[in-house]
Amino acid sequence: MVRMTGTKRAILDAALEIAAERGISGTTMDDVAERAGVAKGSLYYNFASKDKLFEGLLGEGMAALTEVLREARTGVEGWSAIEALVTTLLGSIARNTALAKIIAGDIFRTDRAWREASFTFRHDALAEFEVAITEALPEASAVGASALMASSVFGATLMAGLEWLLFDEERPQAEVVAAVLCTFSGRLVPATH
Template sequence: MSVPRGGRTGASRSGRTEATKQKLFDAALRLVGERGAAGVTVDEIAAEAGVAKGTVYYNFGSKDALVEALLRHGVDLLSERLRRASALTDPSAALEATVDEALGFFAEYPSFAQLLVSEMWRTPGAWRETLELLRDDIALILRGVLDRLAESGRLPAGVQPATAAAALFGTLLVVALDWHVFHPERTKEDVRESVIVLIRGVAGQSGR
């Protein structure tokens, strides 16, 4: 009994659990990204992580909770990186850096991109609430960049930052996935350049 309720810092002395959780994250991400959350069994995740099934339940309580933790973990990483990139002083440079960072992240964790795209817009879904928070988190960062761009007059009149942020996020996610799934032969630089040129058309004849 007495599962250490993962309140906040649960990190105990041994650090054994943290390592186990990480192994489970990695394994789950790999499998869930490929076949969808519903298409993967807890037994498979445990096997992939080289751990007994019970360990999954000891650490996360349920399959749903594991996936939820996975979503949070991934978005935390992503938003951390985006936040950093978007902090550049020049708005156009910030936008480009953010785009670059997002593409890099999705290239690094394609399974996460797949998980995100397949669960984000599911209507009742077990992770509705979490996903809504995560979406707002990312959308806010993108909005921040776009708002600053608008302030400096580099966004065409009539573009609504909220819609543009959603569009930008969708574009990045889908371009990254399309690259990974349908055109893996392209180089990162190639894709990156295409998107940036595209973006620059809308939002900033700044740089060169």
């Protein structure tokens, strides 16, 4: 984690809060300065543009996520690693729902100046899932399907997690983990299939 000044932290926290409500496009630098309680000069001294600000915010969030995902799958393999990754991703979404909403909302935007950066961040987090999937099912990698399957497991967890936190928050986390993992368990497929 990058060391940062109190001002920088206050700016990032304010930007996160506002963007979770209105999306990145709906967030202005004026709003961020006001919410953070800093002068506009100070805001622009720390982040030269709104794009740089959100590049910093998403970069920090995705790097932290990638780190906890890597820790979660280290020392376990295959299906156990997938279980650990889904559990950890749901925990991260629960701890930082605002960031998860921004990621879900902007992961596929194509107009961003930081599209390249965003691609790298997404790629790094998905790579952790891809490693586990390749261990669990080497044939998937052989036919080039492991990256799509990583997106699939990540997307399933992200969507179920946001559905839980925004519309069904009383449900215990363990039940959400179990429901997502059940989707991948093969129990949806008839035994004769």
